[in-house]
Every structure is written in structure tokens, then in C-alpha cells.
Amino acid sequence: MPVEPGLVTRKLGKSFPGVRALDDFDFVIRPGEVHCLLGENGAGKSTFINILSGAFAEYEGEIEIDGQPVTITTPARAKALKIATIHQEQCLVPAMTVEENIHLGDEPRRNGFMVDKKAARKAAQEVLDRLGVKIPLDARVRNLSTAEAQMVEIAKALVLDARILILDEPTASISDRDTAELFRIIRELKARGTGFVYISHRLQEIAEIADTVTVMRDGRKVGELTAEEASADRIVEMMVGRPVGELSAPPRNVETDDIAMAVSGLSGNGVIDASFALKRGEILGFAGLVGAGRTDLMKMVFGALPVAAGTISVDGKDVVIDSPRAAVRLGIGYLSEDRKGEGLVLKQAIDWNIALASLPALSNGPVVDRKRERAAAEGHRKRLSIATPSLSKPTGQLSGGNQQKVVVAKWLETGCRVLIFDEPTRGIDVNARAEIHTLIRALADKGSSIIVVSSDLPELIQVSDRILAMSEGRITGEVAVARNARQAEVMELMLGGTRA
Amino acid sequence: MLNRLVARAGIYGILIASIAVLSVLSPHFLTVNNLTNILLQVAITTIIGVGMTFVIMTGGIDLSVGSIVALSIVVMAVVHKALAPMDFGIFQWLVVIVLPMLLALVTGTAAGLVNGVMVAKARVPAFIMTLGMMSMARGGAYIVSDNQTISVFPDGLTFLGDGRVFGVPMLIIASLVIVGIAAWVLGSTIYGRFVYALGGNRVALRLSGVNAARVEMSVYGISGLACGIASIALLGRLNVAQPVAGMGYELDAIAAVIIGGTSIFGGEGKVANTLLGALLVGIIRNGLNLLNVSPNVQLVVIGAIIVAAVFYDKLKDSARA
Numbered sequence: 001m002p003v004e005p006g007l008v009t010r011k012l013g014k015s016f017p018g019v020r021a022l023d024d025f026d027f028v029i030r031p032g033e034v035h036c037l038l039g040e041n042g043a044g045k046s047t048f049i050n051i052l053s054g055a056f057a058e059y060e061g062e063i064e065i066d067g068q069p070v071t072i073t074t075p076a077r078a079k080a081l082k083i084a085t086i087h088q089e090q091c092l093v094p095a096m097t098v099e100e101n102i103h104l105g106d107e108p109r110r111n112g113f114m115v116d117k118k119a120a121r122k123a124a125q126e127v128l129d130r131l132g133v134k135i136p137l138d139a140r141v142r143n144l145s146t147a148e149a150q151m152v153e154i155a156k157a158l159v160l161d162a163r164i165l166i167l168d169e170p171t172a173s174i175s176d177r178d179t180a181e182l183f184r185i186i187r188e189l190k191a192r193g194t195g196f197v198y199i200s201h202r203l204q205e206i207a208e209i210a211d212t213v214t215v216m217r218d219g220r221k222v223g224e225l226t227a228e229e230a231s232a233d234r235i236v237e238m239m240v241g242r243p244v245g246e247l248s249a250p251p252r253n254v255e256t257d258d259i260a261m262a263v264s265g266l267s268g269n270g271v272i273d274a275s276f277a278l279k280r281g282e283i284l285g286f287a288g289l290v291g292a293g294r295t296d297l298m299k300m301v302f303g304a305l306p307v308a309a310g311t312i313s314v315d316g317k318d319v320v321i322d323s324p325r326a327a328v329r330l331g332i333g334y335l336s337e338d339r340k341g342e343g344l345v346l347k348q349a350i351d352w353n354i355a356l357a358s359l360p361a362l363s364n365g366p367v368v369d370r371k372r373e374r375a376a377a378e379g380h381r382k383r384l385s386i387a388t389p390s391l392s393k394p395t396g397q398l399s400g401g402n403q404q405k406v407v408v409a410k411w412l413e414t415g416c417r418v419l420i421f422d423e424p425t426r427g428i429d430v431n432a433r434a435e436i437h438t439l440i441r442a443l444a445d446k447g448s449s450i451i452v453v454s455s456d457l458p459e460l461i462q463v464s465d466r467i468l469a470m471s472e473g474r475i476t477g478e479v480a481v482a483r484n485a486r487q488a489e490v491m492e493l494m495l496g497g498t499r500a
Numbered sequence: 501m502l503n504r505l506v507a508r509a510g511i512y513g514i515l516i517a518s519i520a521v522l523s524v525l526s527p528h529f530l531t532v533n534n535l536t537n538i539l540l541q542v543a544i545t546t547i548i549g550v551g552m553t554f555v556i557m558t559g560g561i562d563l564s565v566g567s568i569v570a571l572s573i574v575v576m577a578v579v580h581k582a583l584a585p586m587d588f589g590i591f592q593w594l595v596v597i598v599l600p601m602l603l604a605l606v607t608g609t610a611a612g613l614v615n616g617v618m619v620a621k622a623r624v625p626a627f628i629m630t631l632g633m634m635s636m637a638r639g640g641a642y643i644v645s646d647n648q649t650i651s652v653f654p655d656g657l658t659f660l661g662d663g664r665v666f667g668v669p670m671l672i673i674a675s676l677v678i679v680g681i682a683a684w685v686l687g688s689t690i691y692g693r694f695v696y697a698l699g700g701n702r703v704a705l706r707l708s709g710v711n712a713a714r715v716e717m718s719v720y721g722i723s724g725l726a727c728g729i730a731s732i733a734l735l736g737r738l739n740v741a742q743p744v745a746g747m748g749y750e751l752d753a754i755a756a757v758i759i760g761g762t763s764i765f766g767g768e769g770k771v772a773n774t775l776l777g778a779l780l781v782g783i784i785r786n787g788l789n790l791l792n793v794s795p796n797v798q799l800v801v802i803g804a805i806i807v808a809a810v811f812y813d814k815l816k817d818s819a820r821a
Contacts, residue, residue, distance in 0.1 A: 304706070304707060324708070328709030334707060336707060342704055342707055344704055345696070345697050345767065346700070347767050347768060348700055355693075356697060356710075357708035359694075366690055366691060367688050368688060368689065368692075
């Protein structure tokens with residue numbers, strides 16, 4: 001049998017109590033190739049990359065590198081085999097500098113135990129130059145943007161001379177412009193022979209960057225496609241296990257002058273003079289690059305960040321929103337972009353989380369009425385089709401899409417009429433994403449007024465009635481989706497252009 | 501294998517096992533007298549531990565409990581001694597007995613609230629704030645008492661610590677009632693939910709429209725109030741108030757909470773288990789006493805048990821994963 005260069009896995013498997021997370025999995029990472037790995041949440045992608053990065057002491061099956069059998073039972077072993085993983089969550093030390101982070105755990109030495117500072121600096125600068133990125137070596141990582149920090153992680157992998165780079169949803173929280181930059185670097189490294197495993201939920205990216213696509217479902221490989229074969233429909237069909245019809249919904253018509261919420265001249269936290277009006281029953285999209293100030297604007301509207309200037313009115317009345325508490329009382333709900341970090345108490349049960357923002361209404365005096373709480377949660381489970389065997393299950397055990405539904409349920413329970421969705425489908429698989437979109441539109445049809453902030457332009461166009469673009473803290477323009485939204489048009493506004 | 505077994509048996513198993521071992525080792529262990537004695541000994545730890553449970557549940561810590569007990573006890577004693585010689589007519593009992601007790605509660609709660617304000621509003625880390633309060637309250641106790649030990653108090657003042665109701669020590673009844681109230685507050689009320697949520701995910705609680713800072717502030721107030729109650733009990737039990745009272749109580753209280761399985765990282769725990777944790781510490785201490793193990797060695801054992809309990813907490817987490 002001819003030796004296949006690169007990394008090959010044969011019959012890789014891994015079980016957890018009650019779950020067969022990975023089963024009979026064959027995968028090849030060839031040098032100079034980007035191999036995309038696709039699958040819904042829970043399909044086994046994470047288990048696979050965790051095996052390759054040495055997270056498990058035990059697994060089934062074999063791994064070969066350049067024809068030589070290897071075992072990867074510790075992270076150190078993965079490092080020695082030149083396999084580097086860039087996880088969704090950053091693995092950098094925020095308080096340390098870029099240079100220190102690049103060398104962390106593998107510092108160039110002098111006399112055996114001292115850090116060779118000159119060599120360290122030179123090597124770090126070299127690798128950043130090679131990547132063509134301009135990040136000061138002495139900057140603290142906590143002051144970097146997500147995209148910059150990601151570059152530092154890639155630099156770190158390069159210093160280790162990684163032959164295989166695993167990227168787990170690298171574009172989940174960076175802007176389109178940074179994504180283009182990332183792709184440029186991936187292509188360069190490819191040309192030098194680095195093999196990539198690339199995980200993403202965004203089908204467009206895959207068309208752009210992949211050489212090979214493997215689709216997983218339920219811990220198994222569904223199939224492997226070449227880039228040419230991998231049309232979006234074909235991929236989605238393989239992921240979901242059934243053909244998909246038209247996912248996009250017809251445009252909605254919001255012909256009303258009834259303003260649910262108006263914001264005028266709002267400034268602070270980098271946002272400058274933001275004004276907009278949200279009509280009743282409307283879905284208003286906010287497009288922009290990461291750092292354009294969309295989240296900060298929404299957090300000011302919700303009272304979670306202080307407002308320097310400007311006014312907000314709800315139902316035509318001027319209001320003061322100086323805390324989330326005040327916003328909730330005015331019927332405004334905010335679904336954070338960071339579902340796990342800011343939206344849910346993961347250890348606690350589903351009904352517990354649904355009730356959290358509405359406890360006084362579900363209680364007799366100070367005592368929580370468990371029956372009413374349970375009944376309310378049960379209603380939301382049915383209406384939003386939250387997939388769970390029991391409402392008593394810890395929320396952390398749900399999939400991303402279902403967790404998002406729990407957050408939606410929490411806000412619906414408060415009876416709020418203005419809902420702000422910040423990156424509603426981040427980290428959510430294709431199927432659940434369509435469900436969330438349908439849900440948002442259904443809510444608007446029932447009279448809720450909705451703001452959707454998203455970095456995913458197709459998503460905004462799919463779900464919004466009207467899109468406002470923000471750039472560098474300012475609202476730069478507006479596009480009515482129903483009539484003429486074209487991606488390029490919105491993109492231009494996001495990049496700072498203004499429209500008449 | 502052993503990991504799994506220990507993880508499943510939990511605090512109840514360990515408690516029963518230690519009782520079994522000690523009753524074999526010492527014939528005096530399993531007597532009514534000795535068991536009452538243990539309950540009495542752990543009652544004060546339990547009361548302070550209840551307040552500590554609220555704090556640790558939010559992911560915080562209160563190192564100042566021992567010093568707050570000392571400050572409260574000397575305030576109570578000094579005020580009582582100052583007022584006792586005077587004549588207040590029909591209000592005599594109210595002024596000489598009830599007022600000093602109320603002041604003990606107010607002192608404890610106030611000191612706790614200072615912790616709470618600084619932690620919740622000024623964002624001083626709980627560890628540092630309560631470490632500072634540990635020193636401040638202790639110093640306050642020396643100042644208020646003028647370094648003197650104050651002793652001999654009337655029955656009214658010592659009833660909580662020394663009295664009996666139908667033959668049952670009042671202190672045991674009180675500590676169980678306090679555990680019961682706290683369990684109800686944490687388990688059934690809106691406020692209890694907020695305490696769990698604060699420890700589980702502070703930002704999520706705030707973004708749910710709840711004044712999270714106020715909740716955080718309050719748990720330190722509750723811990724202070726528990727110290728105030730404990731100081732009344734302590735005065736009754738010893739019939740003495742001194743500024744060195746309550747030394748090392750933070751160790752016992754934290755041990756009771758942690759051994760009871762409340763997560764040191766917040767968001768998880770039960771106040772009833774704090775009672776069991778306190779009992780376990782008390783039983784082991786009592787057993788070691790009966791076996792003539794020196795107090796110095798006992799300190800080493802208790803310290804090791806706290807570390808083991810947190811280790812066990814981690815073990816449980818990894819068994820779950």
C-alpha cells in the first residue's frame with residue numbers, strides 16, 4: 001500500500017457515558033490542503049479535534065502521520081507531532097504581551113533556564129511579518145481585537161512549526177474584512193505545505209476556502225466531497241439528512257407609522273449620535289463590522305452600559321433607561337451575543353432559566369410558585385419547540401439552538417414587546433438557525449418589534465425588513481430589504497461609505 | 501472506581517462511616533450526653549456557616565466572621581454592663597437585656613453590610629475586603645472592650661446559649677430553626693433564586709433586569725447577621741465576653757460549607773448540607789478528643805479535610821464529564 005502523506009485516521013472512535021460521540025471515523029489531512037469538517041452541533045466534530053489535539057487519554061482506532069502509526073494521548077504529544085489547534089475560545093493569557101504569548105510554553109532559552117529575550121523578539125517579529133499582520137509585540141493580548149488575538153494564536157502555531165492546523169470556527173466572531181485576511185493567510189500557509197482542518201457553520205466560506213469537505217452526522221462520516229461537488233444545497237442536505245427546500249422566507253410588509261421605540265442622538269461607549277426608529281411589528285437589522293458599535297449601542301438602549309447623551313422613547317414617551325432593570329420594566333428584552341456567558345445560568349434547569357426574569361409574576365409574595373413556573377415553561381417549550389426530555393435538565397446540556405430558544409422563552413415570559421437579538425445564531429447549526437429565523441419572524445408577525453444585530457449578512461437579509469449599517473460608531477445608512485437589498489450594497493455601508 | 505464510590509456516597513455516607521468508626525473506637529462516643537455535646541459544639545459553627553453558605557453560594561467568601569462575632573459580643577457585653585446598674589423601671593428588662601442583644605445583631609449586620617457595599621459596589625475582591633474587615637472588627641473589639649474580659653451575665657442574656665426548653669438546649673433548637681429558615685429562603689423564594697443565579701452567572705442575572713449588586717451586598721449582610729446571632733449564643737455558652745472571641749471561626753464555618761458540598765465557585769449548594777458539614781467537623785473533632793489526639797494534630801486533620809472536600813468537589817465534576 002502506498003504511503004499517504006499527511007495525517008490519516010482509521011476507524012477512530014470515542015464513547016462517553018450514554019453517547020457514541022465518534023464512530024468509525026476515517027479522515028485525511030493532506031499537506032497543503034484545507035479539509036473542511038461540517039456537521040450540526042453534536043455531530044462529533046469537537047470530539048474529533050479533541051482527539052487530534054490530545055485532549056483524551058483514550059480513544060479507539062488508529063492515527064498515522066506520513067505512514068507512521070502514532071498515538072496522541074496528551075496535548076504535549078500533539079505539540080510534538082506538530083499539530084496545533086486554534087479553539088473557538090481563545091487560549092491566550094490576556095495579561096501577557098503578544099510576544100510572550102507567542103512563545104508561551106516554548107520560550108527560546110539561554111543557559112538552559114533563562115529566556116533568550118533577543119531571540120524571542122526576533123522570532124516573534126519574524127512570524128508576524130511572515131503572516132503579514134501588524135500587531136505590536138508589546139501589546140497586551142487583552143487589548144487586542146478578537147481577530148488580532150486569533151492572528152497571535154496562528155503565529156504561536158507557526159513558531160511551533162505546526163504541520164497541521166485545526167481551526168474551530170475561526171470566523172465565528174470576526175468581521176468579513178478580518179475573514180478575508182484570515183483566508184489570505186490560510187492560502188499562504190497552504191502553499192508552504194501546512195494541512196488544515198477547518199470547521200465552520202458558514203457555507204459560503206467553505207466554497208471559498210475548502211479543497212475537500214467532509215460532512216458528519218451523529219458521530220459518523222456521511223460523506224466526503226471535493227470542492228467542486230460541494231454545493232451549498234448538497235452540503236446542507238447531507239448535514240440535515242434530507243433535501244432542503246427554499247430556506248428563505250418571502251418578504252414581509254410592515255406598513256405602519258406606529259413607532260414602538262425611537263432612539264435619538266444616542267452617544268457613548270464609542271457610539272456617536274445614533275438615531276433610529278423601530279416600528280411596531282418590524283424586524284430591524286443592524287449590519288456592521290465587529291467593533292462598529294452595534295452591541296454597545298444595544299447595550300446602551302438596554303441600560304447595560306451608561307449613556308453619555310441622547311434620548312430614548314418607548315411608545316412615544318420619553319424614558320430614562322439607566323439599568324437593565326429599567327429596560328425590562330419598559331418591556332425591552334436583550335438576547336446577548338454571548339448566550340452562555342451573559343444569557344443563561346447553565347448549571348440550572350431549563351424552567352428555572354425561563355422564569356429568571358419574571359419571578360415576581362410567577363410568585364406568591366416572596367415565594368416562587370413552582371406550579372405556575374412549570375406551566376409557563378411548558379407553554380414555551382411547546383410554542384418554541386424546545387427539544388428536551390425534561391424541563392428540569394440543566395440548560396447547559398442543551399444544544400446551542402435550544403439554549404437560544406430558552407433565552408427567547410425567558411424574554412417572552414416577561415411579556416416584553418421590544419426584543420433585541422444580538423448575533424442570534426452564532427454557533428448554531430444550519431437547521432436550528434432556520435428555526436430561529438422562522439421564530440423571529442413569527443414573533444414580529446404577532447406584534448413584537450425586533451432588532452437583529454448580526455455579522456452574518458445573508459442572515460440579516462434573510463430575516464430583516466430593513467437594515468441599518470453601522471461603521472465606526474455611526475449609523476451610516478439604511479437599506480429596505482423587501483425592495484432592493486443586495487449584499488454588496490450593505491457591505492459598502494458597513495465599510496464606512498454613506499448613501500444618499 | 502473508588503472515585504465513583506466516594507462521589508456517589510457523598511456527605512451522608514462519610515458522616516455515617518465516621519460515626520460507625522468512632523463508636524467502635526470509643527465506647528463514650530455513642531452516648532446521649534456526648535451527642536448532645538457535639539450538637540452544642542457545632543451549633544455556633546452551624547449558625548455562622550448558614551450565613552457563609554449564602555456568601556459562598558454567590559462565589560464570594562467571608563473571612564471576617566470570627567472578628568465580627570468578637571465585635572458583636574463585646575458591644576453587647578459593654579452596653580449591658582453600662583446599663584445594668586441604672587434603673588429603667590418597667591423597661592428594665594427591655595433596656596438591659598433586649599437592647600444589648602439587638603445591638604449585637606445590628607453590629608454584626610452593619611459590619612457585614614460594609615463588606616457587602618465594598619464588594620458589590622466598590623468591586624473590592626471579597627477575599628481582600630473581608631480580610632481587611634477581619635482585622636478592623638478585631639481591632640474594634642479590643643477598642644470597645646478596652647482589652648478587658650467581661651464576665652457574668654444574667655439568665656436572660658445567656659438564654660440562647662445556655663437555656664433549655666423541655667430539657668432540650670435552646671441553642672440546638674435555634675440552630676436548627678435557622679437552618680430551616682435559610683433552607684426555605686434559598687430553596688423557595690425569589691431572593692433565593694437570585695442568590696443561586698448570582699453565583700451561577702452574574703451577568704445573566706443583571707441582564708435579566710435584576711439588581712445583582714444589591715443581592716450581592718445582602719449576602720454579606722446575612723453573614724454579618726448570622727455572626728450577631730452567634731455572638732449572643734457564644735456569650736450565653738461561656739458566660740464571658742472577650743475581644744479574642746471567635747478566633748478561627750472562619751475556618752470552621754468555611755469548612756462546614758465546603759464539606760457540605762457547596763461549590764466554592766458559586767451557584768451550587770444546599771444549606772442543609774452545611775449543617776451536615778458542621779456535624780462532620782464536630783464529630784471528627786469530638787472523636788479525636790475522645791481518642792486523646794492532641795488539639796495540634798486536630799488542626800492538621802481539619803485543614804486536610806477541607807482540602808479533601810474541595811478535591812472531592814472537583815472529582816464529582818470530572819465524574820460527571
